[in-house]
Amino acid sequence: MPVEYDLVRKPNEKGDDTQQSMYPRIVSKGTVSFRTLENDIVQSTSFSKADVEGVLAALCDQASSYIREGYHVEFGKMGYLSAKITSRPVESKNEIRSPSISYNGVHFRPSSWFKGQCWFKDFERAKLGFRKSSGLPLEKRRACLENYLKDHPFITRKEYGSITGLLKNAALDDLNKWKEEKVLDTFGRGTHKVFILGRSEAKE
Secondary structure (H helix, E strand, O other): OOEEEEEEEOOOOOOOOOOOOEEEEEEOOOOOOOOHHHHHHHHHHOOOOOHHHHHHHHHHHHHHHHHOOOOOEEEEEEOOEEEEOOOOOOOOHHHOOOOOOOEEEEEEEEEEEHHHHHHHHHEHHHHHHHOOOOOOOHHHHHHHHHHHHOOOOOOOOHHHHHHOOOOOOHHHHHHHHHHEEEEEEEOOOHHHOEEEOOHHHHHH
């Protein structure tokens, strides 16, 4: 199956009206969850689901422990993980001390083998390009939510995204925000979690 791409413009570093050239970027088909990877491994091997979950959890714990101690961690055939640090720019080594340095995430350096395994050559231009959330204002999104819940006992993240034009993460951010504000409550877990009116809202 060909990989879809679209073209985007490079940020204008000069800050003027000069139009920058365009370059291709892959249009993601979505995110494969860790749970999906676990299930795929179970289906393709003789390991039990509990064994796979346990090994992967232990692998993550041990890798993060070594990284916190300053080691580079070889992640099987995939490559190497290492911590990143940052600080303000200086001209001399004497201008900075350890309290000014901070952790800045984890760097992944893929191995030559893994890069070769990921190699592909078939591309096609994406028909819809990069998807973006709608620009519907927050108060109108709230109104869409309230109108929906007048006729339905609950709403899912997917349904909320459909009526507001928000993509997955943006829709979930809205729903979680209103949960924190007690406008909404939740029922169920994981992929079965739904959002219902909070107690104070339901009484009105």
